[in-house]
Amino acid sequence: MNLAYRLAAGGAGDLPRLPGSLHLNRRLSQWLRFLPDGTIEVRSGKVEIGQGITTALAQIAAEELDVPIARIRMLPASTAASPNEGVTSGSLSTQESGSALRYACAEARAIYLEAAAARLGLPAASLTVVDGEIVAAGGARSSYAELADDALLEREARANVPPKESSQHRIVGTALARLDLPHKVYGEPRFVHDLELPGMLHARVLRPPSPAATLASLDETAARALPGVVAVVRDGSFVGVLAGHEEIAVKALTALQQGAVWHEAETLPDASALGDWLKAQPAETTIVDERGVSSAAGAAHTHRARYTRPYLAHASIAPSCALGQWHDGHLHVWSHSQGIYNLRADLALALALPPENIVVEHVEGAGCYGHNGADDAALDAALLARAAAGRPVRLQWSRADELSWAPFGPAMAVEIEADLDAAGAILAWRHELWSNGHSSRPGRAKTPALLAASQLGQAFERPLAINPPLAAGGGAERNAIPGYALPAWRIVNHRLLAMPLRTSALRSLGAFTNVFAIESFVDELAAGRGEDPLALRLRLLSDPRARAVLEAAAKRANWAAWEKREGRGHGIGIARYKGAGAWCAVVAEIEAGRDIRVERLVIAVDVGLAINPDGVANQIEGGAIQATSWTLKEQVRFDRTRITSDGWEHYPILRFSEVPRVEVEILPQPRQPSLGAGEAAQGPTAAAIANAVFDALGVRVRDLPITAERIVATVN
Amino acid sequence: MSARSAGAAATVRLDVNGAEHEVSAAADTPLLYVLRNQLGLKAAHFGCGSGECGACRVLIDGQAVASCDTPLWAALGKRITTAEGLGDAAHPHPLQSALIAEQAGQCGYCLPGILVSAAALLARKPQPAESDVRAALEQNLCRCGSHNRIVRAVLRAAQAVSRR
Ligand code: FES
Ligand code: FES
Numbered sequence: 001m002n003l004a005y006r007l008a009a010g011g012a013g014d015l016p017r018l019p020g021s022l023h024l025n026r027r028l029s030q031w032l033r034f035l036p037d038g039t040i041e042v043r044s045g046k047v048e049i050g051q052g053i054t055t056a057l058a059q060i061a062a063e064e065l066d067v068p069i070a071r072i073r074m075l076p077a078s079t080a081a082s083p084n085e086g087v088t089s090g091s092l093s094t095q096e097s098g099s100a101l102r103y104a105c106a107e108a109r110a111i112y113l114e115a116a117a118a119r120l121g122l123p124a125a126s127l128t129v130v131d132g133e134i135v136a137a138g139g140a141r142s143s144y145a146e147l148a149d150d151a152l153l154e155r156e157a158r159a160n161v162p163p164k165e166s167s168q169h170r171i172v173g174t175a176l177a178r179l180d181l182p183h184k185v186y187g188e189p190r191f192v193h194d195l196e197l198p199g200m201l202h203a204r205v206l207r208p209p210s211p212a213a214t215l216a217s218l219d220e221t222a223a224r225a226l227p228g229v230v231a232v233v234r235d236g237s238f239v240g241v242l243a244g245h246e247e248i249a250v251k252a253l254t255a256l257q258q259g260a261v262w263h264e265a266e267t268l269p270d271a272s273a274l275g276d277w278l279k280a281q282p283a284e285t286t287i288v289d290e291r292g293v294s295s296a297a298g299a300a301h302t303h304r305a306r307y308t309r310p311y312l313a314h315a316s317i318a319p320s321c322a323l324g325q326w327h328d329g330h331l332h333v334w335s336h337s338q339g340i341y342n343l344r345a346d347l348a349l350a351l352a353l354p355p356e357n358i359v360v361e362h363v364e365g366a367g368c369y370g371h372n373g374a375d376d377a378a379l380d381a382a383l384l385a386r387a388a389a390g391r392p393v394r395l396q397w398s399r400a401d402e403l404s405w406a407p408f409g410p411a412m413a414v415e416i417e418a419d420l421d422a423a424g425a426i427l428a429w430r431h432e433l434w435s436n437g438h439s440s441r442p443g444r445a446k447t448p449a450l451l452a453a454s455q456l457g458q459a460f461e462r463p464l465a466i467n468p469p470l471a472a473g474g475g476a477e478r479n480a481i482p483g484y485a486l487p488a489w490r491i492v493n494h495r496l497l498a499m500p501l502r503t504s505a506l507r508s509l510g511a512f513t514n515v516f517a518i519e520s521f522v523d524e525l526a527a528g529r530g531e532d533p534l535a536l537r538l539r540l541l542s543d544p545r546a547r548a549v550l551e552a553a554a555k556r557a558n559w560a561a562w563e564k565r566e567g568r569g570h571g572i573g574i575a576r577y578k579g580a581g582a583w584c585a586v587v588a589e590i591e592a593g594r595d596i597r598v599e600r601l602v603i604a605v606d607v608g609l610a611i612n613p614d615g616v617a618n619q620i621e622g623g624a625i626q627a628t629s630w631t632l633k634e635q636v637r638f639d640r641t642r643i644t645s646d647g648w649e650h651y652p653i654l655r656f657s658e659v660p661r662v663e664v665e666i667l668p669q670p671r672q673p674s675l676g677a678g679e680a681a682q683g684p685t686a687a688a689i690a691n692a693v694f695d696a697l698g699v700r701v702r703d704l705p706i707t708a709e710r711i712v713a714t715v716n
Numbered sequence: 717m718s719a720r721s722a723g724a725a726a727t728v729r730l731d732v733n734g735a736e737h738e739v740s741a742a743a744d745t746p747l748l749y750v751l752r753n754q755l756g757l758k759a760a761h762f763g764c765g766s767g768e769c770g771a772c773r774v775l776i777d778g779q780a781v782a783s784c785d786t787p788l789w790a791a792l793g794k795r796i797t798t799a800e801g802l803g804d805a806a807h808p809h810p811l812q813s814a815l816i817a818e819q820a821g822q823c824g825y826c827l828p829g830i831l832v833s834a835a836a837l838l839a840r841k842p843q844p845a846e847s848d849v850r851a852a853l854e855q856n857l858c859r860c861g862s863h864n865r866i867v868r869a870v871l872r873a874a875q876a877v878s879r880r
Contacts, residue, residue, distance in 0.1 A: 049823070050822040050823030050824070050825075050860055051822065052822065175819075177816065177819060178819060178821075180824070181815070181816055181819065181821055181824060182805060182816055184821060184823075184824030184825075184827055184828075185799075185808075185812045185815045185816055185821070185824070185827055185831070186759075186799070186800065186803070186804050186805055186808070186812060187757075187758065187759020187760075187798065187799035187800045187828040187831075188758070188759075189756075189758040190758075190824075191758075191761070191825065193758075193761065193762065194752075194758035196753075196756070202753075245741070245749070245753065246749045246752075246753055247741065247742070247745045247746065247749050315859055316859060317763055317769065317771060317823070317825050317826050317857060317858065317859040317860075318761065318762070318763060318771070318825050319762070319763070319764075364823075365823075365825075366823045366825035366826075366859070367822055367823035367825065367859050367860040368823075369859075396762065398765065399763070399764040399765060399766065399768075399769075614819055618819060618822060618862075618865070619822070621861060621864065621865075622822050622860045622861030622862060623861065624861070625861030625863060625864075626859070626860070626861045629861075647764070647766065647768065648764060648768040648769060648857065649768065653857060653859065654863075655854055655857070656849075656850040656851075656853040656854055656856070656858075656863050656866075656867070657847075657850045657851065657854055659850075659861075659863040659864060661864065662864055
């Protein structure tokens with residue numbers, strides 16, 4: 001639930017509209033604070049998840065305040081002090097937090113100029129700020145440091161001081177080095193995993209062997225007998241162990257595994273027929289969008305195809321981790337959650353505590369690509385810390401926990417039909433999709449969405465995954481509305497009402513599959529007409545910024561001069577993320593040998609004003625490589641009872657030798673508002689690869705991942 | 717201390733980053749936990765605990781190995797180097813400088829293990845080809861897609877060393 005979601009859900013009443021997250025967090029002191037030593041503390045409710053947001057926000061603050069970036073100290077987000085900006089998701093952080101900070105800092109600068117003017121007896125208009133020094137033309141000076149006074153910012157923002165024009169930017173728009181990277185490269189403690197508190201205990205949770213398993217009996221004797229075990233906790237099917245040393249906690253966990261007897265049940269779908277299964281489930285059906293008359297009247301031919309993707313794992317490189325500590329009925333949690341306030345709300349529900357008694361502090365985790373196990377681990381830590389008599393508890397998930405218990409990106413099926421006239425022109429377009437909801441995030445249901453809450457003796461019913469509203473980009477239906485100028489369409493979304501595998505937000509939500517499907521389908525139409533896929537897209541696209549990225553990518557990849565060779569192919573894909581975010585076009589060049597090998601991805605993006613162009617390139621490149629991995633290799637594996645892809649061996653991801661060359665071109669748009677870059681490349685990359693496979697082999701693979709076996713199965 | 721006396725904690729000396737340290741742990745304790753929890757060296761990260769991701773890699777007598785998969789007893793009497801031991805802000809290793817120069821990394825969780833693999837490569841082969849770098853990092857996973865920047869950084873570091 002990012003800000004866009006909350007606004008879509010009804011926002012801040014009748015108050016005048018303020019930019020970004022300033023609207024719901026209106027006190028300037030929530031955002032920044034000047035210290036007498038010249039440092040400026042900046043708080044954002046958006047958190048670092050590996051995307052470089054801290055650096056981009058520091059750039060914005062330094063720019064508006066006219067101070068060197070080294071004076072900005074970005075404070076970690078905490079429910080004790082930070083603005084509530086919902087969830088760090090949806091590629092909205094520069095929009096929501098960035099624009100709030102731009103206005104808050106511009107206004108703060110003006111307030112300090114007023115204060116300096118009063119002190120110096122000069123008009124504020126005669127003063128400027130140079131590196132934090134406030135100077136008058138005649139040489140009189142003051143400074144933020146000298147004037148530092150918290151009372152000055154104890155007021156409501158009015159957003160009446162215009163931020164700088166892009167032509168005045170000196171820091172924003174430059175490829176500033178990431179502030180956090182040196183610490184990480186020198187191996188300094190930085191992650192929540194590295195946090196060490198005095199008297200800390202180590203904990204592990206015994207997770208059931210399958211999603212629907214319940215604990216029949218548990219023999220704790222062997223675990224308790226291990227020297228150094230402090231407590232074994234059991235509440236229903238939730239079991240955990242605390243020990244003074246981490247290795248003892250691990251041994252005790254093995255002992256508990258051996259002492260546990262579970263009831264298991266066959267609740268999982270047939271993994272080999274996911275498309276049919278998705279279509280057969282009870283579902284809530286909504287019309288996402290409809291325009292024109294999408295009947296087949298007058299059509300000479302209707303082309304149809306079904307595309308699927310399997311469940312995908314976040315597969316963060318670090319299994320989730322959290323620390324918890326109780327003190328007098330108050331709980332403190334350290335978590336790599338994407339949404340500290342929402343996590344607090346669900347912890348309050350699960351633990352029957354008033355939210356004021358809980359502080360959730362954000363500490364960085366490894367790269368996060370959506371709703372992973374971070375929040376779940378936080379509840380685990382809180383539950384186990386209850387047995388620690390006030391000592392802090394560090395709870396670490398295992399690799400198997402992470403790959404089988406973090407929520408999955410939902411499996412999806414998409415069916416597209418197009419009615420064509422005798423000349424092959426599109427008369428009408430129908431897009432129908434089946435999927436579980438793409439959000440089980442905490443903080444929005446009456447019962448907690450956290451994993452352990454559904455495993456306790458007094459179990460809470462696990463809320464069914466929903467889709468964020470379309471105004472916030474939608475979930476399963478994200479990017480289901482085609483970006484092409486078509487005369488008629490009808491877009492239908494079936495949200496499943498059964499959820500045997502827990503699903504939630506994974507980078508780009510439904511956009512990945514919808515764009516894969518739409519852009520594959522457009523290629524099929526081009527092939528049917530014998531038309532160049534680039535030419536067909538340009539004919540159907542009227543949005544100039546979409547055309548610009550498509551042409552830029554094609555030009556850079558030298559699309560027109562491609563020489564066809566045995567076993568090699570190129571393909572193209574394009575989308576505007578959410579229909580309202582960044583534009584991204586991808587050209588993929590592949591070689592089809594024993595496996596599909598993506599050799600090169602050429603990408604053009606338009607993200608409006610790029611706050612940090614290298615940061616944008618880094619995110620686009622990283623997203624495209626991850627999408628290549630999803631497209632070629634990834635699927636959650638299971639039998640009818642258990643998840644079987646619980647280690648890297650069974651959930652392979654792209655390795656160094658398999659990673660394509662990636663070239664990213666950012667189209668300069670200094671005057672356009674900034675748009676997030678983190679998710680824009682996902683769908684276009686998958687489509688470009690699938691289209692390149694078709695170009696190379698003449699085989700249209702519509703079910704992801706595109707493995708050698710899939711290609712053989714498709715041919716047969 | 718031997719593999720057989722696995723259960724009971726014993727005090728042993730460990731040579732880490734050029735200094736002798738006393739640690740107290742059972743012989744079968746994974747080296748990773750000893751480094752992180754007893755010596756406070758947090759660079760080696762836990763990623764899988766089974767030698768499959770490389771996040772926990774350290775150098776043992778110059779070889780890049782998974783410390784999650786190495787019992788304490790197997791590290792006794794050997795020289796252990798973690799990413800902290802390669803360099804720091806005051807005296808960065810050429811690989812560390814190169815990673816920063818290339819802005820190679822997003823979350824950075826994989827980087828210390830990758831540094832260790834790359835350091836072992838450069839010691840073995842000071843002027844690697846790009847394919848050598850990719851092969852040397854094959855057992856290191858990166859989920860953020862920072863691979864190409866990392867490869868460029870390793871090649872840049874090799875150049876920097878050769879120019880010295
Ligand atoms: S944690 Fe040691 S290889 Fe993954
Ligand atoms: S930078 Fe995040 S895993 Fe490599």
